[in-house]
Amino acid sequence: MRLVVALGGNALLERGQRPDAEVQEGNVRRAVAALAPLAHRHELVLTHGNGPQVGVLALQSASDPELSTPYPFDVLGAQTQGMIGYWLLQAMQNALPGRQVAAIINQTLVEADDPAFDDPSKFVGQSYDEETARELASQRGWTVKQDGAGWRRVVGSPRPQRVVETRLIRSLLETGAVVICAGGGGVPVVRGADGLLHGVEAVVDKDLTSAVLAEALDADALLVLTDVPHVVRGFGTPDAEPVRVSTPAALRALGAPAGSMGPKVEAVSRFVELTGGVAGIGALADAERILDGAAGTVVTPNGRYEGSLRPAVPADDPLRLTRGEQRPLGR
């Protein structure tokens, strides 16, 4: 089975943790310990966030007296792919002796006229209190927005159209390698009138890129792993309750917020709609149990799930597949 697993930025750097290398390396080792069992059994593509890390690098770059202009966000995104990709690569190699693991720098095509460039929504860097965030915004020309209890810098986040290196990733998978890619949603690029690729100032959402990639790779399932055990209906209210199994339409109807759960909901919904496959959102530690239908929020075309990646189809459903053909529709 072919799996695309998106690892949340929070799994690499928990809220409030200092972004020291050793802190993140410890988090990466724990994340890989939870993911290695999946790699033993399945073809695995691992994508990862970079929101906290790209904000740290942007601050460093902005305060470097050697630079006449801070590095733009496409360059910073590539830096985070190298840094986080290296940590994940090494931890995966240590956890899976004998298995080939590749971590690749890759680019994601976006549209130059995407309105998201003018309406920043992607949280980067650390969280501040409102007063500090507003002060930093006026000093440095940032846009800041509320993220839960705190305030953070936001940057443009155009929708991913295609991962440029999709064919390379497929080739690597077919050799049996675990592939780490689409870090930070992929370095955002546009194809210019000259026919060439050019980087653009943005940070793509890694969950949306993961959905685009999972569809293009004919993945059987997309798992979006984060710091909550499931999507919650009535999030933050006294009536909050977990959503265990859902359809794309029902999940979208919850209206999860942009910049956090919203893109995850959109990513899994898009994947399920386009492929008829299965997707899940949940905690990193529950990765295997989500696939079994025993944890997380599982999304299928009909809102039913028996586990083992077979969306539940009633016996009288004309689309019911015979045993041996039980793969997601659209494959």
Ligand SMILES: Nc1ncnc2c1ncn2[C@@H]1O[C@H](COP(=O)(O)OP(=O)(O)O)[C@@H](O)[C@H]1O
């Ligand atoms: N309806 C919801 N159900 C669960 N979590 C939600 C919901 N709405 C917002 N959230 C928030 O979304 C967060 C996960 O999104 P995000 O911080 O972007 O994750 P990551 O960095 O792991 O990709 C959770 O920690 C939670 O605070």
Ligand SMILES: NC(=O)OP(=O)(O)O
């Ligand atoms: N680029 C990106 O989606 O990062 P986070 O998952 O850290 O927000």
